[in-house]
Amino acid sequence: MQIGVSAGASRMVLAAIFVVAGVLHFAITDMYVRVMPPYLPWPRELVMVSGVCQVAGGVGLCMPRLRRAAGWGLVLLLVAVWPANLQMYADARASGDPLLGVMLLLLRLPLQLVLIWWVWKAAGLGRR
Numbered sequence: 001m002q003i004g005v006s007a008g009a010s011r012m013v014l015a016a017i018f019v020v021a022g023v024l025h026f027a028i029t030d031m032y033v034r035v036m037p038p039y040l041p042w043p044r045e046l047v048m049v050s051g052v053c054q055v056a057g058g059v060g061l062c063m064p065r066l067r068r069a070a071g072w073g074l075v076l077l078l079v080a081v082w083p084a085n086l087q088m089y090a091d092a093r094a095s096g097d098p099l100l101g102v103m104l105l106l107l108r109l110p111l112q113l114v115l116i117w118w119v120w121k122a123a124g125l126g127r128r
Contacts, residue, residue, distance in 0.1 A: 011061055011122040018058030018074065025051025037087045053077050061122060071123020078116050085109055 060070025
């Protein structure tokens with residue numbers, strides 16, 4: 001007996017994650033702005049742009065004609081937002097946050113690689 005998730009179901013879950021995450025950029029903007037690295041200009045605008053890109057990428061994964069383009073866009077987005085994840089970890093560590101929270105933020109950093117792999121597979125980026 002094989003237990004698994006179909007490629008289509010996996011893609012839909014991934015798309016939903018990106019759409020929800022993108023919408024959250026508009027619902028709780030200030031939280032995202034606070035984790036922006038201080039060296040980046042226009043933090044609020046960058047949060048909004050990344051939210052739009054996440055929603056567009058999630059929707060694009062559901063559309064066969066746009067799937068590969070959406071996949072490439074999401075891979076690039078995941079690389080681009082990695083500094084904000086690193087900033088969250090650094091800020092939590094510097095402010096003396098509880099160890100569990102700091103460790104969870106540290107573990108989140110390699111999660112970007114898992115998400116990139118998932119997008120790669122879901123969008124069929126390894127195929128011609």
